[in-house]
Amino acid sequence: xxxxxxxxxxxxxxxxxxxxLLALGVFVxxxxxxxxxxxxxxxxxxxxxxxxxxxVKKTLYSESMxxxxxxxxxxxxxxxxxxxxxxxxxxxxEIAGLNRNYAVDGINTLSESVASYLRQELLIWEESEGxxxxxxxxxxxxxxxxxxxxxxxxxxxxxxxxxAIDASQIEVNxxxxxxxAPNMQLDMGAAGKGIACDEIRTRxxxxxxxxxxxxxxxxxxxxxxxxxxxxxxxxxxxxxxxTGDIFGVVDTPGNVVVSxxxxxxxxxxxxxxxxxxxxDPSTGxxxxxxxxxxxxxxxxxxxxxxxxxxxxxxxxxxxxxxxxEQGVEAIFVTQDKKVYVTDNMKNKFRLQSEEYELVR
Amino acid sequence: MxxxxxxxxxxxxxxxxxxxxxVLVLFLTQLNAKQGNQVRVTVGKQTETYSLTExxxxxxxxxxxxxxxxxxxxxxxxxxxxxxxVYMESASxxxxxxxxxxxxxxxxxxxxxxxxQVYVEVDNDIENDIDN
Numbered sequence: 001x002x003x004x005x006x007x008x009x010x011x012x013x014x015x016x017x018x019x020x021l022l023a024l025g026v027f028v029x030x031x032x033x034x035x036x037x038x039x040x041x042x043x044x045x046x047x048x049x050x051x052x053x054x055x056v057k058k059t060l061y062s063e064s065m066x067x068x069x070x071x072x073x074x075x076x077x078x079x080x081x082x083x084x085x086x087x088x089x090x091x092x093x094e095i096a097g098l099n100r101n102y103a104v105d106g107i108n109t110l111s112e113s114v115a116s117y118l119r120q121e122l123l124i125w126e127e128s129e130g131x132x133x134x135x136x137x138x139x140x141x142x143x144x145x146x147x148x149x150x151x152x153x154x155x156x157x158x159x160x161x162x163x164a165i166d167a168s169q170i171e172v173n174x175x176x177x178x179x180x181a182p183n184m185q186l187d188m189g190a191a192g193k194g195i196a197c198d199e200i201r202t203r204x205x206x207x208x209x210x211x212x213x214x215x216x217x218x219x220x221x222x223x224x225x226x227x228x229x230x231x232x233x234x235x236x237x238x239x240x241x242x243t244g245d246i247f248g249v250v251d252t253p254g255n256v257v258v259s260x261x262x263x264x265x266x267x268x269x270x271x272x273x274x275x276x277x278x279x280d281p282s283t284g285x286x287x288x289x290x291x292x293x294x295x296x297x298x299x300x301x302x303x304x305x306x307x308x309x310x311x312x313x314x315x316x317x318x319x320x321x322x323x324x325e326q327g328v329e330a331i332f333v334t335q336d337k338k339v340y341v342t343d344n345m346k347n348k349f350r351l352q353s354e355e356y357e358l359v360r
Numbered sequence: 361m362x363x364x365x366x367x368x369x370x371x372x373x374x375x376x377x378x379x380x381x382x383v384l385v386l387f388l389t390q391l392n393a394k395q396g397n398q399v400r401v402t403v404g405k406q407t408e409t410y411s412l413t414e415x416x417x418x419x420x421x422x423x424x425x426x427x428x429x430x431x432x433x434x435x436x437x438x439x440x441x442x443x444x445x446v447y448m449e450s451a452s453x454x455x456x457x458x459x460x461x462x463x464x465x466x467x468x469x470x471x472x473x474x475x476x477q478v479y480v481e482v483d484n485d486i487e488n489d490i491d492n
Contacts, residue, residue, distance in 0.1 A: 016372065023379045032388050046468045048402065048479035055472040059491060148454055213491045220492050235490040243461040244469070244489060 042210055042227035047072045052087065052192060053078035053146070054217030058077060061211040071209050075200050079216070080195055086114060086188040097178070099137070105330035108177045115175040117188060117195055117302060124191075124306045125167045130286050132310035133281040138164040145277045150268040150274060158284035165281055185202055193219035194305025197257040201301070219259040219305050222252055238353060239264045239293035239333055243313050247353040248331070248339070250297060257301035261308040262293035262333075264284040280313045289315035290335045297345075298328035316340060399446050401439065402479040412465070412484060416441050417449070422476025428452060434477040446480060448473065466490075 045068040047058040058075060087093050094114055095326060102108055110118065121134035139161040140146070140154050182221040188195065193216040200214055204223055211224035224233040231253050235246035239262045245357040250258060263286070266277035280287040296308040307328060311319030316332050323342060324332035331349060332340040337356045341349050351358045397412045403422050410418065422436035437458065438449040447463040448471055458473035465478070466488035471480040 012372075019376055019379060024380075026379075026383050026386070046470065046481055048470045048472050048473050048481055050472070050477070055474055057470055057472070057492070059468055132391075215492050222491075231492045233489055234492050241462075244455055244464065244471070245462045249490060293464075 040175035128310035131313040137185035194301035197221035
């Protein structure tokens with residue numbers, strides 16, 4: 001390579017200049033990145049676990065991992081305490097003790113929180129004209145679907161269970177509970193996951209957690225935000241897909257509980273028919289009205305969970321009317337894969353599966 | 361020979377090397393900061409981490425009830441990492457919920473096997489649009 005001294009000098013200058021530019025560029029790039037990270041100094045961590053007989057998933061956002069870990073443990077404690085209070089399946093719980101030992105027409109004093117849950121559930125029982133029942137346990141344990149039973153019980157047994165699940169025999173005055181019939185069994189399970197979301201939210205408010213999404217089975221709590229003020233994207237399970245396969249997304253700020261009830265969660269098939277775990281308290285059989293999934297979105301977790309069950313039992317028409325009357329948001333999915341939503345949901349729900357059709 | 365004089369002086373080389381090494385160090389720390397592309401597998405209270413980029417089949421020994429204990433070799437779940445995705449190939453539980461779960465690969469996605477207390481989580485830089 002032959003270069004004159006002058007050329008060499010020029011080339012030298014150019015290359016030197018280029019190196020300096022490159023160095024500056026790299027420096028500025030990393031400086032900006034570091035500053036950006038400092039600005040949104042939010043740590044995210046996801047936690048998996050189980051409680052109340054169901055899978056629990058938490059995604060927590062705060063300024064430090066320590067805070068996330070502490071909130072994770074706090075939520076686990078909260079769920080354990082709640083289960084030991086309201087689960088009909090935990091023999092030492094307040095509800096199980098009551099179910100075992102109550103005297104017909106006798107006064108039982110409930111803890112303040114259980115009395116409050118029960119009052120709210122009775123209200124929903126009344127509003128839904130019995131489609132939701134706070135005392136369905138004798139019927140659900142007769143079927144035993146959650147325990148893995150795969151045989152349809154005989155009609156006589158179902159009829160006798162129907163007598164034991166009549167919620168009109170429940171009377172709550174303040175914290176006093178009176179049951180006017182024998183063999184009744186309260187069961188907070190149908191709204192238990194929603195109650196759990198409410199309790200978790202109350203406790204999260206006392207922490208420095210910036211945002212959280214906590215799924216307790218079919219109820220999902222959206223709380224706060226990720227530090228960016230943006231909405232959460234909550235995926236809704238495809239009722240005819242594999243677990244984790246979502247068919248649509250709800251965009252929502254962090255102040256709601258999203259509860260879904262469907263015929264796909266726990267069921268068995270017999271004679272070509274699907275027998276799932278959501279019972280119609282008026283027939284004693286799994287609800288069979290063409291719906292395969294109902295999602296209810298509102299602030300109150302108990303209401304969201306209980307109403308998703310109630311609307312599933314009521315069917316599309318009555319259920320939709322009930323949801324509108326209560327001013328909650330809803331997504332109904334029918335057997336023929338049509339999706340019906342409340343008016344406000346029309347621009348907050350994004351269908352993501354071509355199998356389904358959004359009815360407008 | 362005279363024409364083969366170096367275009368750069370010694371100082372230039374040192375300068376260039378300093379720049380290159382600074383860039384390299386920054387790049388490496390940046391890479392390290394992203395702890396992504398991992399699968400965290402928790403069985404009971406114990407957590408193991410695997411790379412999402414290496415294909416492998418993992419036998420897990422989760423919690424078993426007494427009936428299962430009598431009839432098995434202790435393996436409750438078989439997890440597969442394949443082409444950057446993770447799925448449960450088999451499980452000895454009756455509900456098979458984890459086996460029916462779609463393969464996961466996005467950040468924060470999980471497969472949970474409730475009866476055996478097996479939790480599988482993805483830590484990845486493939487962002488997930490879904491928050492739950």
